[in-house]
Amino acid sequence: MEHEKALGGKLVTSQTAFLSLLFLICAGLLAWRYAVGIGPVSNLTDHQSWGVWKVLGVLVGAAFVNGGYVTAFLVYIFNRGHYHRFVRQAVLFSLLGYSIAATSLVYDTGRYVNLLNFFIPKYMQPNSALFEVGICITVYIVVLAVEFLPGFLEKFMPEGEGSKNFASTLHSFLNKILFLTVGFGVLLPTMHQSGLGALALLMGQKISLLWQTPWISFLYVVSSIFMGTCIVVLVDMLFHQKDLKNRGYSDLLKKILNIGRYVAAFWIVFRFEEIIRQGGGHLLYDAGFEFFFFWLEMILIVIGMIVLRKSSPRAIFTGASLMLAGGLLYRINTYIIGYESVPGMTYFPSVPEFLISVGMFALQFLIFITLVKIFPVVSQE
Amino acid sequence: MGIKRRSFLKGLAGAGAGLTVAPLFTGKAQAREAKMVQDSHVGMLYDATKCIGCKSCETGCKTANNLPVDLDPTGTFDAPRDLSINTFNIIKLYDGPEGRSFVKRQCMHCVDPSCVSGCPTSALNKEENGIVSYNKDACCGCRYCQMNCPYNIPKFQFNDWYGQIRKCELCRETNLVTKGQPGCTEACPTGAVIFGKVKDLLVEAKSRIQNSPDSYVNHIYGEKDGGGTSVLYLSKVPFEKLGLPNLPDHSQASVSEGIQHTLYQGLILPGVVYAVLAGIAFKNRSGHKED
């Protein structure tokens, strides 16, 4: 009765085989990591303690999947029913993405069993942005699961009208309380995205003025919004390549991205204002490592915005990809490029370290592709 | 074309409710009160002009805390180049146009520590006596403390399968208990580093500058830097040359917590926002079904 249908098709394709291989390599490397510790496997040191596992796995991964956040906002708060078709796949993608991000946190902590301390009142430390992020993401994963549950249940619901089973009862109950879960579905990502930005605040001068600002929490929320619009569009386009020639469809996508463009424009202006206000203006033209990556980040987003003036599917895809890339680079730049504990320090991931992150992303895509084939997730409009 | 005006305005109202608190960000964000040195706080005073670089304190620390040897890069000498998981305190050398000076580096036991503020599981705590202590049973190994310490003090056992954070704890469970002072101050032959209550050490430091103003830079590092530290420094050479960063007079924790508290204190704001969002979603639930 809904728009979504399981895509069906072979579960084992060259695509899924490749992704599985990447994940298997990652799993092997993780086993090694658990045996010997973080040091031998990665290039993390006391001077650069957070690397691709935290930054790519958690920060980038979490932003990558803000589709769920944005669509919930658009559909349930702004009441744009038109976007409803995007919700379920965005929610699933987010659910998987955040689960993978949470897993990244588990293998990137040295004393992982004590992660349970996040939930033990004696050890909770609410002043910490990291604590807030941890709790928030955990709760959000549960919320996403609840939001996705109807889609999962539909596979088990009886076909005929009027007949009921446990699945259909639960399904209608969930729909009734949807407004409750949606509230969390919008609140929680706002909280933890801002938290991910707030992590930088305690690092003070160790993060370059090109990224450090008291408003960084806000900037992270805003950037996750425009990145979310890009993700929603990109994921959907990949599943509806047949519909791309449909004018109405590409217009719909364009509308979502227009929101993203305005948000991104606001974000860019605010970024520059903060840099200059804090006295970091000279960094905008003093050539150097950070200078290069800062401008790369900005240029990717700006070019993306420019490309999006056109409405063809190709332009939409390219523009959204560029903006997304810029947004991801923003996070890498904050905590890796822009972070300097002592002058002269350098960091680059080791091969096993990088392959683990890649493998985890591969797993996320692998599960997503598999689930959309089995469960009614992708809209068929 | 365009979002239905009414629902748009509704949505905007909801978001607006959250954004009206935006003025709280600016200026008031540092609203969290500054933490001050308590009378019970102990610390150290290090006078670089009296230090002869003998490294007695390094050995004293290792003896007091049963730490193994840390070799220099050639692997020949018991001569660590930097703090590490086995070296909690180190003497470093500065040789430049302003003169030659040694500097002792160890945990500064900040008055308002970034590490304590950022630790999600309360593994780092500022004790009653001012010492910043570490509890490995609470620690989850996230290493946020390494990222946010302005002095880059905490070290992590990366090559251990279940590593810990290691840093100076002023011998709170070892020498401080048995001998009444940390191993480093006990070992120092010239009295370059001394132990005592922070308020007393501040008085001593001030009097030293007053009595020989030509021997010192007119600043007690740690009195206010970064919100203040329990380990104070006196030097003839500018502190930045010795590797002590130039920090503002407030702590980073006060900035970060100011913002966090503004947003989340008592979960009031999140509660309000949630109520508004859920309210709007409730209102819209019949609306969005039509397409």
Next chain:
Amino acid sequence: MIRGKNIFVENEVGRRDFLKLSTKVATVLGLSPVFIPKISHAMQAKEKPAVIWLHFQECTGCTESLLRAEGPDVAQVILDVISLEYHETLFAAAGHQIEADLDQAMKRYKGKYVLVVEGAIPTKLNGAYCQIAGRTAIDMLKDTAKDCAAIVAIGSCASWGGIPSSGPNPTGAVGVKDIIKDKPIIGVPGCPPSPYNFLSTVVHYLLFNKLPTLDKEGRPVFAYGRLIHDQCERRAHFDAGRFANEFGDEGHRKGYCLYKLGCKGPSTFGNCPEIGFNREKTWPVNVGHPCFGCIESKVGFNKSIHELSDVLHPNPPQNYAQIQEASTKPITAVAAGVVGAAVGAGVATVVTKAKNMPGEED
């Protein structure tokens, strides 16, 4: 051999021992092995410098230690190398007879003899505190120095006043250089100084016909040019912060640095750690007692034995920890390649997908 006048030294010195001695002198002087035969030759030269040896406010320790050095051999050689014309300890004669000898020697070797002074010279009460045969030390020194070629002030007392000059210095004891101003004076301080420093000074003169290079205080640079601290075998312990805190404690028994027990090595110039004393080449630190700076005029008998020494020219070792040390693992080509490949693959995927999408013209 000077028979008759010297009753203490009677044995012959064997050839091997003589060469060993020559080698040691070469080492002390810092000369290459090429000089060893030349030193041997010089020490056996027929032309021996005449030496008149005076004693004033002293304990005779310098002479005694010379005689005790490594058995009689060194003493013997020293006494062979020079033509000792007057020595109150070693000579059997006494009284007017020996004073007559002194006058004769001074006349015979006028302008050519070396005057060795052992002991400080008191100046208060016109020098009344030390008189020999009715003459004050000051007068004796001045008279004897008049016709000498050079003066060697052996021991700390003769060099700068030594132990008689410590504390309130009730006798006004001073070194030779404070009395005689018009003759070259070489100080060989120490309490006692190593006999090798004295022997090498003499040999240097025999070899090169000139006096060795002297430092500001008139001491041969080959022996007194470096701080004891810079030659000490326990220096590594100082640099690593390992100290003995009390006599007999664990650090002391392990042979750690004695700086905290008051070792004056860091402010005393000398070569004691290098050449040591006695056959076993021992010196104070070597046997577990801090150096008290007996060589140095403002240190020995001036600062108390267990008082902390100043550290002159503190020279941290090259590998001392620097202010900024970045510990990061290097970027490998492989890693750069893998990441680059991944990024490249990502970009290529996006570009390909975009190309396959309908463009503006469709």
